[in-house]
Amino acid sequence: xxxxxxxxxxxxxxxxxxxxxxxxxxxxxxxxxxxxxxxxxxxxxxxxxxxxxxxxxxxxxxxxxxxxxxxxxxxxxxxxxxxxxxxxxxxxxxxxxxxxxxxxxxxxxxxxxxxxxxxxxxxxxxxxxxxxxxxxxxxxxxxxxxxxxxxxxxxxxxxxxxxxxxxxxxxxxxxxxxxxxxxxxxxxxxxxxxxxxxxxxxxxxxxxxxxxxxxxxxxxxxxxxxxxxxxxxxxxxxxxxxxxxxxxxxxxxxxxxxxxxxxxxxxxxxxxxxxxxxxxxxxxxxxxxxxxxxxxxxxxxxxxxxxxxxxxxx
Ligand code: BDR
Ligand code: CA
Numbered sequence: 001x002x003x004x005x006x007x008x009x010x011x012x013x014x015x016x017x018x019x020x021x022x023x024x025x026x027x028x029x030x031x032x033x034x035x036x037x038x039x040x041x042x043x044x045x046x047x048x049x050x051x052x053x054x055x056x057x058x059x060x061x062x063x064x065x066x067x068x069x070x071x072x073x074x075x076x077x078x079x080x081x082x083x084x085x086x087x088x089x090x091x092x093x094x095x096x097x098x099x100x101x102x103x104x105x106x107x108x109x110x111x112x113x114x115x116x117x118x119x120x121x122x123x124x125x126x127x128x129x130x131x132x133x134x135x136x137x138x139x140x141x142x143x144x145x146x147x148x149x150x151x152x153x154x155x156x157x158x159x160x161x162x163x164x165x166x167x168x169x170x171x172x173x174x175x176x177x178x179x180x181x182x183x184x185x186x187x188x189x190x191x192x193x194x195x196x197x198x199x200x201x202x203x204x205x206x207x208x209x210x211x212x213x214x215x216x217x218x219x220x221x222x223x224x225x226x227x228x229x230x231x232x233x234x235x236x237x238x239x240x241x242x243x244x245x246x247x248x249x250x251x252x253x254x255x256x257x258x259x260x261x262x263x264x265x266x267x268x269x270x271x272x273x274x275x276x277x278x279x280x281x282x283x284x285x286x287x288x289x290x291x292x293x294x295x296x297x298x299x300x301x302x303x304x305x306x307x308x309x310x311x312x313x314x
Contacts, residue, residue, distance in 0.1 A: 007118040008035060009038065009124050011124065015044070015085055024304075025250075035118070039054075039066065040128045043168075055095035065103040069107040069132050072131070090221075091225030092221065093221040107136075120146050129169050134179040144185050150180065150188065170275075174267050190256075194295065202231055206223055206227055255303075262282075
């Protein structure tokens with residue numbers, strides 16, 4: 001029987017919110033054929049993001065390739081956000097160990113091979129710095145012809161979360177993100193400000209992810225970690241789970257409002273290093289991305305409840 005599911009590669013730096021995003025897409029296995037989960041340096045060092053990726057794939061029984069990813073950005077030194085994601089990157093949670101092996105190929109070749117194999121139908125979701133993807137575009141100039149669309153948790157048109165202007169994933173590897181937006185593939189960019197429309201109160205995040213299921217140990221630990229960090233340590237009132245919101249917008253584009261915009265990345269200016277300069281397109285600045293303006297929070301919460309429901313059954 002022909003597999004009519006959408007072929008998908010996920011590029012990720014798990015990471016607490018990456019983990020919730022992968023739990024979400026895995027709950028839609030009937031629609032998506034996850035061909036690869038490619039780890040990259042980012043939230044924590046590559047040793048931890050790659051271990052988390054392979055353990056998570058095994059824990060969720062996802063039969064896919066795990067390419068060997070980049071340990072640092074294309075040009076710059078690695079920068080992590082360990083305190084943002086806790087020890088090991090999963091808010092202190094230890095996924096069961098596994099002897100599952102990484103693919104013998106690098107992530108950029110895995111992406112290319114899967115894209116060619118899917119004959120132009122492959123979709124890509126990026127949840128971390130896009131080093132692997134940038135290398136893939138550089139190593140395989142025809143890759144752009146084989147990727148249908150990219151959803152990327154990246155950037156901001158408002159305030160940053162690293163310096164005043166930059167979002168973490170772009171800040172860590174700005175050259176790589178510039179390559180991605182210049183690739184010619186349709187890019188749906190879910191930035192900090194658009195994702196924030198699905199920000200959750202403490203009560204909401206804790207009740208949603210502590211709902212009883214076979215993954216509640218993991219989701220509950222992560223939700224409590226995020227809430228404690230945001231509210232008690234950082235004095236915020238709202239918890240936006242960026243990678244999870246991005247994945248929800250990818251799976252359910254009808255909940256999201258995107259606008260065609262022009263985006264370029266600030267590569268130099270120290271105070272604004274990594275800023276995504278998002279503006280209305282004009283003759284000199286043609287639209288090169290779809291920018292997330294907002295998403296429907298009520299639907300996002302329902303989608304999250306359905307995700308937990310999936311893990312009650314399966
Ligand atoms: C992004 O940076 C990481 O800390 C998160 O996993 C998310 O991908 C938010 O800026
Ligand atoms: Ca991430």
